[in-house]
Amino acid sequence: QMQLAESGGGLVQPGDSLRLSCSASGRTFSTYTMGWFRQAPGQEREFVARMSGNGILRNHADSVRGRFTISRDNAKNMVYLQMNSLKPEDTAVYYCAAVSSWHPTLRDLFDYWGRGTQVTVSS
DSSP states (O other): OOOEEEEOOEEEOTTOOEEEEEEEOSTTGGGSEEEEEEEOTTSOOEEEEEEOTTSOOEEEOTTTBTTEEEEEETTTTEEEEEEOSOOGGGOEEEEEEEESSOOSSOTTOOSEEOOOEEEEEOO
């Protein structure tokens, strides 16, 4: 069982940066693949990024590659999403997620979810 709690969301202007944080419970955090997803109003939840437990493997969605970066600190049971050059279309509720293994192709398979943090990009 793993509990996740996101923080760091807010209202920013286009072009600004924001860093989301996710705190995870559990003694085996370093074995879990961690991910970020987002859901905009009226849209399905979509994959943003994921990172393997040892930090070696990492994926980012095409829509955020080059602007967003996922990272983790296993000593602190934390995972982060650094978001730069934010656009209005990045507005969504952002969710942290965890799964006990890394799948080579199925990047949307996660078992544990946080409650989300709102990110709004608007001038």
